Amino acid sequence: MKNLKIFVVSDSVGETGEQVVKAAVSQFRPDFDNTIIRRFPHIENNDHIEKIVEIAKVQDAIIVFTLVEEKKRRLLIDYCHQQNVSYIDLLGPIIELFEEKLEQKALEEAGIVHKLDEDYFKKIEAVEFAVKYDDGRDPRGLLLADVVLIGVSRTSKTPLSQYLAHKRYKVANVPLVPEINPPEELFLVNPKKCFGLVISPEKLNIIRKERLIALGLSDDASYAKKSRIEQEIANFYKIVEQIGCTVIDVTNKAVEETANDIIEKIEQNK
Structure with a gap:
């Protein structure tokens, strides 16, 4: 069985991203065999993002992220493109859709739901x-x-x-x-x-x-x-x-x- 490694990156606790990842993984591996899910919570600066992408490159991991700040999302995506690392942005598309529909900018404040x-x-x-x-x-x-x-x-x-x-x-x-x-x-x-x-x-x-x-x-x-x-x-x-x-x-x-x-x-x- 092929190994699967996922990095969950968040500017909050990362619980939302991890639950989504587990829901998806369970469709392929109900027992989570040969699967590693690693959480990177409370990401605050650009250096953290760059290092996580570098580690993901070395370990052949997929990055799944829930970042509410647009600048951080774009930076992470840019690094992933540069390092050829697979990624999934869970919050970005929804936030952008809501911004367009509501005609207002998101608060971009991490952890509000908690x-x-x-x-x-x-x-x-x-x-x-x-x-x-x-x-x-x-x-x-x-x-x-x-x-x-x-x-x-x-x-x-x-x-x-x-x-x-x-x-x-x-x-x-x-x-x-x-x-x-x-x-x-x-x-x-x-x-x-x-x-x-x-x-x-x-x-x-x-x-x-x-x-x-x-x-x-x-x-x-x-x-x-x-x-x-x-x-x-x-x-x-x-x-x-x-x-x-x-x-x-x-x-x-x-x-x-x-x-x-x-x-x-x-x-x-x-």
């Missing part, structure tokens, strides 16, 4: 964190969170946690109830990343009544009574004062507005 992937996984991680540490389920999350939300029931802690998670912030939230002491971890949290959510008793009364009706329950339960709500809010302010955290009134605010206020303060404190 930055997007990293950003995506950070978002997923934050969303999973928000679910795991929602509603005070595990107080250990309070010390791991980027943002900690506290408040009485129905102050939008959960939807706000999810919204912030999609902005890549790890959020834990804790409901405050007069009969239950807050977890000890809450008082160890940096006050600058802790936010208390408060709402007017009148608005909360309406929200809780609607919630009870939606659950098929009577709207005159203690949960929705003004006296109970006032007791909970008084307890809320008592705990907030102990922590020394920022209080945000969410009475007439959309989740997005509250989230933007929190993000602004978090970024200012960094």
Whole structure:
């Protein structure tokens, strides 16, 4: 069986080029027998390109490259022609076609797709964190969170946690109830990343009544009574004062507005 050697050249990590090469090689050699695939990532200067072509010439290798910068692509092609080395440009034709169609130049910035992937996984991680540490389920999350939300029931802690998670912030939230002491971890949290959510008793009364009706329950339960709500809010302010955290009134605010206020303060404190 004839030997096959491929050099994968990239100004990023070279993963895209290697996967394409493997897909093609597998059509001829499913077990990759007598096949060598060598990756040359993060190519930054012309000397690297010239040396790779020289090595490919000596070792009778094919060069497959994914270079986003036009000058590097043209230089590599020129060297390959001079040394009579076989090559395949994977990105160049597609980029040129898109430039023509869109009537704009490519950014020519290496590794953008991997930055997007990293950003995506950070978002997923934050969303999973928000679910795991929602509603005070595990107080250990309070010390791991980027943002900690506290408040009485129905102050939008959960939807706000999810919204912030999609902005890549790890959020834990804790409901405050007069009969239950807050977890000890809450008082160890940096006050600058802790936010208390408060709402007017009148608005909360309406929200809780609607919630009870939606659950098929009577709207005159203690949960929705003004006296109970006032007791909970008084307890809320008592705990907030102990922590020394920022209080945000969410009475007439959309989740997005509250989230933007929190993000602004978090970024200012960094």
